[in-house]
Amino acid sequence: MSARILVVDDVPANVKILEAKLKASYFTVLSATNGYEALEAAASGSPDLILLDIMMPEMDGFECCRRLKADPALAHIPVVMVTALDHAEARVRGLEAGADDFLTKPPNDLALFARVRSLVRVKMMIDELRARDDTFRDMDAHSGSGSAMPELAPKGRVMVVDSLASRAKMIERVLTEQLPVEVTTASTREQALDAAAKSEIDLFIVSNRIENYDGLRLCSELRAHPNARHSALVVVVEDGAFETIASALDLGANDYLMRPIDENELAARARTQLLRKNYADCLRADLDSSVKMAVTDGLTGLYNRRYAEQHLTRQLQNTTTPTSVALLDLDHFKLINDTYGHPVGDDVLRQVADRMREGVRSVDLVSRYGGEEFLVVMPGTDADEAVQVAERLRQTISSAPIVRLDGSESIPRVTASLGVATHTGPDGSVTEIIERADRALYQAKHDGRNQVLQAGNTPTEIVEVA
Numbered sequence: 001m002s003a004r005i006l007v008v009d010d011v012p013a014n015v016k017i018l019e020a021k022l023k024a025s026y027f028t029v030l031s032a033t034n035g036y037e038a039l040e041a042a043a044s045g046s047p048d049l050i051l052l053d054i055m056m057p058e059m060d061g062f063e064c065c066r067r068l069k070a071d072p073a074l075a076h077i078p079v080v081m082v083t084a085l086d087h088a089e090a091r092v093r094g095l096e097a098g099a100d101d102f103l104t105k106p107p108n109d110l111a112l113f114a115r116v117r118s119l120v121r122v123k124m125m126i127d128e129l130r131a132r133d134d135t136f137r138d139m140d141a142h143s144g145s146g147s148a149m150p151e152l153a154p155k156g157r158v159m160v161v162d163s164l165a166s167r168a169k170m171i172e173r174v175l176t177e178q179l180p181v182e183v184t185t186a187s188t189r190e191q192a193l194d195a196a197a198k199s200e201i202d203l204f205i206v207s208n209r210i211e212n213y214d215g216l217r218l219c220s221e222l223r224a225h226p227n228a229r230h231s232a233l234v235v236v237v238e239d240g241a242f243e244t245i246a247s248a249l250d251l252g253a254n255d256y257l258m259r260p261i262d263e264n265e266l267a268a269r270a271r272t273q274l275l276r277k278n279y280a281d282c283l284r285a286d287l288d289s290s291v292k293m294a295v296t297d298g299l300t301g302l303y304n305r306r307y308a309e310q311h312l313t314r315q316l317q318n319t320t321t322p323t324s325v326a327l328l329d330l331d332h333f334k335l336i337n338d339t340y341g342h343p344v345g346d347d348v349l350r351q352v353a354d355r356m357r358e359g360v361r362s363v364d365l366v367s368r369y370g371g372e373e374f375l376v377v378m379p380g381t382d383a384d385e386a387v388q389v390a391e392r393l394r395q396t397i398s399s400a401p402i403v404r405l406d407g408s409e410s411i412p413r414v415t416a417s418l419g420v421a422t423h424t425g426p427d428g429s430v431t432e433i434i435e436r437a438d439r440a441l442y443q444a445k446h447d448g449r450n451q452v453l454q455a456g457n458t459p460t461e462i463v464e465v466a
Contacts, residue, residue, distance in 0.1 A: 005051060
């Protein structure tokens with residue numbers, strides 16, 4: 001795994017030692033000798049992880065970490081504090097400043113590299129979500145607040161897994177007292193996996209000492225579980241169990257606690273993991289919403305033209321059965337807008353879209369093709385079946401008045417004209433089949449509107465519909 005690591009320490013020898021170890025493991029190393037240099041290097045060097053000393057002149061590591069986390073462009077970069085301070089108060093202070101972990105000098109190599117690999121994996125996942133988020137923003141198809149880390153509360157559902165009830169209850173008490181979380185406990189592997197299957201757990205805190213089962217194996221199973229793969233995972237181990245810590249982090253654990261557990265450190269680590277989980281969830285939700293925006297029409301909720309044409313392309317390429325399309329255009333729609341106003345016209349488009357959804361089969365795709373024009377893609381449908389679907393749509397649209405959403409008035413009757421074309425392959429294209437449907441639609445409107453006409457097999461042929 002390759003990554004850029006920023007090492008910050010005012011003692012050159014310490015920088016050289018860490019630099020040599022990291023480069024030997026094929027990491028790219030940047031360095032800074034004080035907090036101000038660290039902030040500048042973080043902004044210009046785009047590191048994937050920062051190893052930050054605490055005891056530095058002018059600006060200590062705590063203040064440097066706070067400033068990093070206060071910068072929206074840098075807040076997502078993981079920070080590990082590396083210091084000679086080896087007491088719970090310093091660890092809690094570092095975690096509360098925004099650090100992801102706290103390693104004591106000289107750091108155990110096994111724990112150090114496992115932590116680096118673990119946090120780099122998290123950073124790369126966040127970077128990918130941010131990149132996709134930014135891509136949709138560039139496409140003007142973004143619905144979220146941006147990829148900067150927002151202010152979030154450390155809320156969520158926590159499950160404590162430990163076969164010794166007293167240990168689990170202590171963790172439950174601390175978390176419910178210090179964080180706005182809902183905590184449940186499990187004493188066996190089966191209970192933990194069953195809870196994961198029934199609902200999403202934001203944070204699992206798993207003891208490595210579960211009666212009759214290996215706690216690390218449970219960590220691996222949870223990380224592979226569909227409902228828990230995005231959950232935060234903290235493993236509880238014995239003090240100094242660096243091999244266990246390294247194994248847990250390599251298996252997908254996000255963090256660890258060592259016994260005896262300091263209550264404030266427990267709360268601080270849980271808070272950090274919940275905040276990071278909530279941030280990733282926000283990015284995924286933004287991405288899902290942006291994907292929806294990119295392929296749907298904002299007014300009607302139907303698929304948009306770009307998605308419909310891509311879908312039709314796949315249908316024509318991947319099937320040997322007939323595929324039909326229907327182009328539908330609302331009759332005299334300009335008159336509706338001129339008479340009632342554009343807000344009423346929007347109401348008409350929304351209700352027509354709803355009626356079209358109800359009038360097609362589950363395999364058919366309905367899209368807004370532009371303005372008052374709609375496209376229906378009907379896979380596995382021959383010409384006769386396609387005409388039947390189109391005729392049903394025509395009748396469904398005109399069967400009842402369009403009622404204003406505010407209930408103030410209604411439009412007595414809205415009608416539509418439709419052109420149908422069928423592709424039987426293997427020749428032809430999306431452009432060709434839509435052009436044939438468009439010619440049939442044009443003829444239907446020319447011949448009096450409120451009817452369905454079918455395109456023939458030649459470019460200009462129009463077939464009368466019985």
